[in-house]
Amino acid sequence: EIVLTQPPGTLSLSPGERATLSCRASQSLSSNSLAWYQKKPGQAPRLLIYDTSTRAPGIPDRFSGSGSGTDFTLTISSLEPEDFAVYYCQQYNNSPLGFGPGTRLDI
Amino acid sequence: QVQLVQSGAEVKNPGASVKVSCKASGYTITNHYIHWVRQAPGQGLEWMGVINPSSGTTSFAEKFQGRVAMTRDTSTRTVYMELHRLTTEDTAMYFCARDRSGYSVNAFDMWGHGTMVTVSS
Numbered sequence: 001e002i003v004l005t006q007p008p009g010t011l012s013l014s015p016g017e018r019a020t021l022s023c024r025a026s027q028s029l030s031s032n033s034l035a036w037y038q039k040k041p042g043q044a045p046r047l048l049i050y051d052t053s054t055r056a057p058g059i060p061d062r063f064s065g066s067g068s069g070t071d072f073t074l075t076i077s078s079l080e081p082e083d084f085a086v087y088y089c090q091q092y093n094n095s096p097l098g099f100g101p102g103t104r105l106d107i
Numbered sequence: 108q109v110q111l112v113q114s115g116a117e118v119k120n121p122g123a124s125v126k127v128s129c130k131a132s133g134y135t136i137t138n139h140y141i142h143w144v145r146q147a148p149g150q151g152l153e154w155m156g157v158i159n160p161s162s163g164t165t166s167f168a169e170k171f172q173g174r175v176a177m178t179r180d181t182s183t184r185t186v187y188m189e190l191h192r193l194t195t196e197d198t199a200m201y202f203c204a205r206d207r208s209g210y211s212v213n214a215f216d217m218w219g220h221g222t223m224v225t226v227s228s
Contacts, residue, residue, distance in 0.1 A: 005149045033121055033213075035214035036214075037152075037215075039152070044202055044219065044220055044221055045152065045202070045215070046142075046218075047205075047207070047214055047215060047216050049218075050207065050214035051213075051214075053136065056214075056216060070159055070166035076193050086119075088151065090152075090214065090215075092212050092214060093214055095166060095212075096154060096169065097142070097154045097156060097157075097168075097212065099144075099151060099152040099153070099154065100151075102151050102152075
């Protein structure tokens with residue numbers, strides 16, 4: 001089973017700043033099968049990035065994904081007030097699929 | 108409009124079963140796998156399993172093997188998740204989610220609004 005970690009658990013930033021979120025896998029994701037989701041309280045998760053670096057339809061270009069192997073990054077180039085939420089990475093390279101524990105992005 | 112609409116909140120006693128539905132609209136349900144994900148209060152996202160609505164084939168996380176069933180009714184474009192032998196640790200929001208790929212497992216591009224299941228005596 002592939003285990004994902006997302007250090008740090010909480011990231012405190014301000015609007016306009018750049019956010020860099022990390023996701024590390026316990027095994028290499030050979031096909032870069034990694035996605036990022038945004039989760040706000042009372043809402044369903046929202047797909048931001050899939051296949052490591054492809055933005056989902058309708059996602060602003062301030063969101064970008066990168067990485068390979070076991071280390072992946074979600075970057076938000078300039079934080080908007082609506083970006084403060086919890087972000088989860090997910091691997092779909094192997095079954096069982098799994099999510100990281102999440103990074104909370106706080107003001 | 109492409110969407111997944113889930114059934115309403117449930118309250119169950121320990122030991123009971125719950126069946127949650129997820130109705131698809133705006134696309135052909137047999138063209139995309141449907142996954143089930145849950146989130147316990149204050150916790151993260153947990154993948155439970157997946158169903159191929161075309162064939163009915165399922166795959167479950169080991170944690171839920173023997174306790175979960177996922178079925179579909181293509182005539183009503185509805186997928187079901189049934190969880191048996193509930194404990195208080197099953198109290199969570201349950202989401203269905205559509206796989207973006209039409210032929211393999213990929214990311215989840217559309218989610219239902221969630222169904223809150225509360226297990227309490």
